[in-house]
Amino acid sequence: MASLTITGKIHLLSLMLFLFLGILGIQYYVFSELFVPRFLDYFGKNLPDGSVAKMRAQLEVLFSALLMWPMFLIGSLSTALYLLIKKRKEAEE
Numbered sequence: 001m002a003s004l005t006i007t008g009k010i011h012l013l014s015l016m017l018f019l020f021l022g023i024l025g026i027q028y029y030v031f032s033e034l035f036v037p038r039f040l041d042y043f044g045k046n047l048p049d050g051s052v053a054k055m056r057a058q059l060e061v062l063f064s065a066l067l068m069w070p071m072f073l074i075g076s077l078s079t080a081l082y083l084l085i086k087k088r089k090e091a092e093e
Helices: 006-043 049-066 068-092
Strands: none
Touching: 006 049, 006 068, 049 068
16 A cells, blocks of 8 residues: 555545545435435424424534534544554555
């Protein structure tokens, strides 16, 4: 892994970005197209009209918080990979 060229590193970062965007897209579809309408249909029947819009906004804030986990995961994995490569280089020298 330490012997990756610049092109290889760019390809690896592109792959990680592609996977990250794919995870975000899947989460967005599941949450906004499947979960929110059904949740609001079930729980929003007895609420006044303004409350449904407020609840939808709160659910979207929750959704944006849920989307943060892949960024932290990818960031921590790439940092761990970098530190591992750095330690191996130091051990070889």
